[in-house]
Amino acid sequence: MPTDVIAGPSLKHDIDRLFLRKKLVALAAPVLVIAYLVYVFFAFDIMGLAARARLDNAAILVSDMYSYKTHVTRDNRSGKTSVAIEGERKGAYPDGQGPDWVTFAGQTTLIDLGAGYEVSFLPENRLSVIVPGYGEITAYLDGRLIVTNLTGEVPDWISLSETRMTITTDEGRISLTRSKTEVFNYFTGWELFFFTLDSPYYGTSLTDILFGERIDPARLNIVGAAQDFWHNKMWGHSQVAWALFETVLMAFLGTFGAAIIALPLAFLAARNFARLQSIRFALRRVFDLFRGIDGLIWTIILSRAFGPGPLTGALAILLTDTGSFGKMFSEALENVDGKQIEGVASTGAAIPHRYRFGVIPQVTPVLLSQVLYFFESNTRSATIIGAITGGGIGLLLTQAMITQKDWEEVTYYIILVVLMVMAMDSVSGWLRRKLIKGA
Secondary structure, three states, rough: HHHHHHHEEEEEEHHHHHHHHHHHHHHHHHHHHHHHHHHHHHOOOHHHHHHHHOHHHHHHHHHHHHHOOOOEEOOOOOOOOEEEEEOOOHHHHOOOOHHHHHEEEOOOOEHHHHHEEEEEOOOOEEEEEOOOOOOOEEEEEEOEEEEEOOOOOOOOOOEEOOEEEEOOOOOOOEEEEOOOEEEEEEOOOOOOOOOOOOOOOOOOOHHHHHOOOOOOOOHHHHHHHHHHHHHOOOHHHHHHHHHHOOOOOOOOOHHHHHHHHHHHHHHHHHHOOOOOOOHHHHHHHHHHHHHHHHHHHHHHHHHHHHHHHHHHHHHHHHHHHHHHHHHHHHHHHHOHHHHHHHHOOOOOOHHHHHHHHHHHHOOOOOOOOOHHHHHHHHHHHHHHHHHHOOOOOHHHHHHHHHHOOHHHHHHHHHHHHHHHHHHHHHHHHHHHHHHHHHH
């Protein structure tokens, strides 16, 4: 009886202390999270980031993704005027020709931007711009200087200095420098995506190609259209298709090469198959080394050793995944059911046969699932690796970003990468069902 009297207050004290500790933990967790978020807010300068944000530049970037611009350019030294889509030679109109909103009249070029905006390239490097609601802006070159009729404070949509004038409107942009006078007219869409200007199929409809008369006497319409689309000089569809193939090939070689190498090594790293602890310890540290170094780091190292190329990217994936597969495969082998191995051994089977028929069937679903998942993930990673090694769609994507002008091409490549990842997801899912479930 005295024991119960003594134990009662002690037990109550312990319970109260336990509940108090739980309350403190429950209170401390959100406090720590809030403190960390406050630290991030100041350490990462969130307010400064908001102040530095240029939403106008972001809007221009977004518009460039679904639109293109046609350049009308006059060389102020030679007086020659040219028209080119995106300012590229591959998208240039023949000399003296252009879209219907550009009119060539001797030494004068008239450009109708629409909505009342008109630009005129006049003789002697003179420029006239009519802006509705503002009036006419004139400018010309006087030696190295630009002389205009603008007086006082100019509007914010006009940028003016002694050597450059830029007029930005809703219908287009006009630029005048000492070397050239240029007009940028924006349109929605991806111009020349199917056919370039030199193709006889440019401007024709799908109905005309399929059911109309032969456009090119030397080729059937469907054959000629397919050839001109595939060899499009502006968008390079054939090169893009090959780049996608290289990207998938990098992921395939790296992933399945790593699986082939990691499987036998995993037996030596599994506790129930390798009796020597020193071998297990050494292999596991090797696996830690390979997977501890990110694939991008391996890519840079291998690029210095072997030079750029898709094979270098595949090797980078192989090294990283060998470490990951070695760890996962060895853990899967350590969890196999020993009774199945004993059953195979009771038939008098040799050790390789015990592994083949007693171990591999048990771990195959897990191993295949992991390998296919990594293959799907590496297809996406190979895009970034290709940007470093100079192979695959990643190289084209990087080049398009560096130019800072053809963001519709960047959008095109991004869409293809997303579709490629979606396709690999569907294929890997189908393979998992076929190989693992057999249905």
